[in-house]
Amino acid sequence: MEFAWGKEDKAFRDVLVDYLDTELADGWHRADGTGLGSAVYTDFSRSFVGKLAAKGWLTPHWPEQYGGGGQGAWQHFVLGEEMWKRGEPRGPQYMNVNWVGPAIIKYGTEEQKQTLLPPIARGEVYWCQGFSEPEAGTDLASLKTRAVRDGDGYVVNGQKIWTSYANAADYCFLLARTGSTADGRDGISVFLLPMDTPGVEVRRIDCLVGDHSFNEVFLTDVRLPRSALLGEENNGWNIVRRTLAYERVGAPRYARAALVLDGLAEWARDHGRLDDPGIAEQFGEARALCEAARVLVYRVIDERAKQKEPSPRAYQARAAMVQAERAVGDLALDVMGSEALVEHSLGDTQFRNSLGAGIAAGSYEVQLNLISRLILGMPKE
Template identity: 45%
Template sequence: MGAAAGGLREELRKLVGEHVPPDFLGAFTDDPADLETAQRFCRTLADRGLLCIAWPKEYGGEDASVWEQTVVREEMWAHHEPRGAQYMGVNWVGPTIMRHGTDEQKRTHLPPIARGEIIWCQGFSEPDAGSDLASLRTTARREGDGWRVTGQKVWTSYAGMAQWCFLLARTSTGERRQQGLTIFLVRMDDPAVEVRPIDCLMGPHHLNEVFFTDLKVTEADVLGTVDEGWNVVQEVLAFERVGIARYARCERLLMDAPRALGDAWDDLPEELHVRWARMLTHCRRARLLAYSVLHRQSEGKVRPGDAAGYRIAVTRLDQDSAEVLMDIIGQAPREGEDLRRFRAAVADHFRYAHASTVASGSIDVQRILLARHILGKA
């Protein structure tokens, strides 16, 4: 990526070292201080022009390249995402509003995202519409000069803390289920919106049910064209699936293992050393796949199959590296502060690796998308 990217990487690591506690394992834990750490760090990045570095200056960015934004993405994910939920607004909500929003929507939503002040959630999946998203049942019906939204979403990350929701609802029926879907930008503090947390192994805030009961929205809340939201969703999912640099965390944890174990590293079985080295090569493969998709995105040529191929590789990497790391710490000594922190980080990674099987579309759905792409069906 060049010298500029190297300097940016060093700057980001320095900021993390200065502003993020060494025990930080993400914003969404049982300790409210972790979320506040993330919110403060977002403002720190924003003050330095680093939060939305690749956004146009007119929207609060620095007109940096997609590769500089990739450096930010990699360093944040490698350090347990100290931006908290802001990656959602930065990676795809904001850019989608830039491409499809009205001037008023851009004025309303982009500055708060660029300042790190607003958290978004995604209202896509439903109890009977997860991987088959087009079968969703949440409806928005015309009423006067606006719409009434009724339905349920599920697995909605950050819904309990978000101020806004990027909501997909059915506004009409057509020959294909993908027709007649519309995107609405809705406030989460409306009394017609109810959030119910779902307990899960990843901790609070990650998963929620969200109920919309006669939620009143207006034409000003519609993003893009009514009934044509599916095209925007396909674009969103491609950006979302590539926008989280999971390989960076895998690589950092793998590289941390010898340091954390110290002399005990040499005592590990040779077979475990071989598996560790293999995982490092898989990290590099996933990184290169991500870079190829990002290059296509920057040229406006990204296809669903491109993102699906990357998603399959990085999901397998998540799970396979977690197994290797768990085996490593299973044979490590128990004492030492470095080992304690490393053990906690590996356990956190192991939990996320299991969730990554279905997050942003299950791995089986990604295989179907990739197969369609290869066969020329998508």
């Protein structure tokens, strides 16, 4: 088996790395302590993704007729790896380009495609994800936000929580119940909601790890035209199941964890800690977990490149990335000791990242449950 990169993908990475090393040579805002969701972060990412879009590097894997570059899945993932190595300067755009846009491409009407896709491809808009609710987090099938038919449209009432970037988003990829509660998954629909629609209220949620990216979204008598419905009514679960498989590996966090690991090794060497056999063993285990996550993610991308339907392997890859990030975060505390608690230090930053790793894009425990059922064939109960 040949694990080397193809010539075109390697050439793209080389050009991309040169560009990013120049463009981000002076660092960027995250070095000054402002976090996800801040005005500085938002302003920087909007400007940066505009530059990527101008070079055709924001949506290289999209069809050309929708503003993409017509390239393969691997080039898109090379882009993602290099961005995450640098702390993801694209901001929430990875969500737009990785699965919101592709969902619209696959399930949207031509009007939706022509209206919504070009602004994403140009880096002009943000999307947020209206999935979780106070009583429907990991169990989305129990969501209660309801969209009721009213003439040629719908009236939506409900609440969403932990909605990343809702404070800056232009649109929301919204799940709402259009069938009865008894219908479970079969009564859910997807709506493409402009966030400036009357009746939409966003409230900030302060975050334990210091960044502000989480919000609550309240929907009160929000009126949407039928044209806001993505796909068929009550078929939202099938759409979400497919798009979530893309989200699971949309953020190659292992790339950032591996880079932090290199920084920790340099710190440990400078402070004489690499001579400790226990510390050296921890470094080896953390490196192995990063590499295992990378290989498992590559298996998922290989399926995508071959245009296969999403498989349960995405859950394996997601769980492996969480393990890698947590291992590097724990190692940072063990190696650096009290210095890892200094705000914005290498250890502090990685430990904060590892806390969120097991929650974002589906909790770690839920991924393990899915692996047990769908891959290992274990009973649900």
